[in-house]
Amino acid sequence: MHQINRSDPVLADLPAWVPDAALHYLAHTEAGLPIRELARKSGCHASTVLRQIRRFETRRDDPLIDAALRKLGARVGHTHSSAARAQQKDTTPMQAALKDQAPDTPTLNRDARRILRRLCETGAVLAVAVDMEKAVVVRDGVSGSSTRTAVVDRKVAEAMALQDWISAERAGRITRYRITPAGRAALEDMMDVEERIAPGLSEAPADFADQHRVWGERTVQDTDTGQPRKLRYNLAESPLTALARRRDKDGSPFLSDDLVTAGERLREDFELAQMGPRVAQNWDRFLTGGGRGGFAMDSGVGNGPEQARGRVAHALKDLGPGLSDVVLRCCCYLEGLESTEKRLGWSARSGKIVLRIALMRLKQHYDETTGPGGGLIG
Numbered sequence: 001m002h003q004i005n006r007s008d009p010v011l012a013d014l015p016a017w018v019p020d021a022a023l024h025y026l027a028h029t030e031a032g033l034p035i036r037e038l039a040r041k042s043g044c045h046a047s048t049v050l051r052q053i054r055r056f057e058t059r060r061d062d063p064l065i066d067a068a069l070r071k072l073g074a075r076v077g078h079t080h081s082s083a084a085r086a087q088q089k090d091t092t093p094m095q096a097a098l099k100d101q102a103p104d105t106p107t108l109n110r111d112a113r114r115i116l117r118r119l120c121e122t123g124a125v126l127a128v129a130v131d132m133e134k135a136v137v138v139r140d141g142v143s144g145s146s147t148r149t150a151v152v153d154r155k156v157a158e159a160m161a162l163q164d165w166i167s168a169e170r171a172g173r174i175t176r177y178r179i180t181p182a183g184r185a186a187l188e189d190m191m192d193v194e195e196r197i198a199p200g201l202s203e204a205p206a207d208f209a210d211q212h213r214v215w216g217e218r219t220v221q222d223t224d225t226g227q228p229r230k231l232r233y234n235l236a237e238s239p240l241t242a243l244a245r246r247r248d249k250d251g252s253p254f255l256s257d258d259l260v261t262a263g264e265r266l267r268e269d270f271e272l273a274q275m276g277p278r279v280a281q282n283w284d285r286f287l288t289g290g291g292r293g294g295f296a297m298d299s300g301v302g303n304g305p306e307q308a309r310g311r312v313a314h315a316l317k318d319l320g321p322g323l324s325d326v327v328l329r330c331c332c333y334l335e336g337l338e339s340t341e342k343r344l345g346w347s348a349r350s351g352k353i354v355l356r357i358a359l360m361r362l363k364q365h366y367d368e369t370t371g372p373g374g375g376l377i378g
Contacts, residue, residue, distance in 0.1 A: 013075050015159075017105050021052035022162060026069065028053055030076040062168050063175055064128060064154075064161035071101040071158070103156050109190055111156045114271055116165060116187040118150045119179035121238065126166055126177040128157060139241075147257060149264045239330045239337060240264065243352055255356060262363040263331040266315055270332040272308035318365045323358035330355055 011023055018026075020042070027033045028049075035053070039046040060066045103111070115137060118124055123140040135157040137150040157177075160166050165183030169176045179187075240263045246254040312332075316324040325344060329335040330351075335343075337351040346354070 011076065014072055015102050015104060015108075017108050017159060017163065018072060019163060022056060022069070022072070024049050024052045025056040026073055026076045030073040061171070062161060063130070063171065064158045064166075064168075064177070067154075068102070068158035068162045071155075074101070101155060103153070103159055108156060108159050111152050112160055112165065113187065113190045115150055115152050115156070115160070116179055116183050116190075119166065119177075120184065120187070121149070122241065124149065124178075125169065126152075126157060127174055128154065128177065129174045147261050147264055150268055238267075238334055239355075243337070243355070246352075254352065255359065258363055259356065259359040262366055263327065263359050265366060266312065266327060266362060267331045269308045269311045269315075273305050273312055314369070315362060315365055319358060319361055322354070323361055326351065326355050327358045327362060 011027060014023065014026070024038050024042070027038055028035060035049050036046050039049045042049070056065075056069070060069060115126065118137045119126060121139055124137055125139075126135055126137050128135045133154050134151050135154055136148050137152075138146040138148050140146055157166070160183070161168075161177065163182070163186070164180060165186050166177040167180050169178050240255065240260050244253055244255040244257075244260050248254055316328060319327060326340060329340045329343070330337065337355065338348075340346075341348060341351040344351075
């Protein structure tokens, strides 16, 4: 497979995640390099480069792709100017500002894992509003309302669109995006890499495998034996989503949308808490079957993950034994109700009642600490 020469001075300042086809487009439109020269440098036919350039030109109708190409194009133009060449050994304020407009590869992979995983869920879309710095993942609730399940920087969403991991479903003042087959394949690759880096760690991000079957596995530490064990669950449907579709005898949803929102809010903080450096955080400390030592925060490296860990710890401590068990297992570990009942020694079909009580208490906790609805997740 032919690849463009990324060491070319015109393209050297661009992030490593930018696709080769986008590099061809930027080199031609921003730096003015001829198509035949690009083809010769990358070792492919000129018609191939021409098709790539035309494809990206038509994709600029997508607001995220257009914004990503404008920001990357500014970096190419800045590098290509003679003034920048004379100062390429220095980091000027302009260069620093241009670099800040696009995420680096570790940031993109970290946030993309979280967002793509959310987009695998049934009915989930990424919503991007005009002139907003954040994009949100929302999922339609049973009663028709939408539940916000994740927030991500707009520049990360732009990179995901440029990579063809998400595609626009409907353009307008608010554009909605869904995950693509390429996005599912990329998520599987990211999870495989994460599993190789940190196999068997209970604090590691959730491992999602077999994306084509929409199933995933997570390695957690058994609180009885201390040995790692596998939990398998459906990626497209969390336990809360399945339970929210059930009806009470009067026909009302078993879980209201505000209870589902509270559970999703805890899950999002739990996932954000795993994004920082390895701090040997053991959430099993909050489980009935685990040790009841004191909770110690991490060293404080990375305020975002640290604050998320604090919010999760505060919520679990407020719920107390029993209630914290069920929300941690079902909302955060995505463990099924039947499995949770067996692990905790509860009678069959009692877990859903305890979970609903726990979510009521969790909603009360959030209402008391941040007010109804709370702030933006993430």
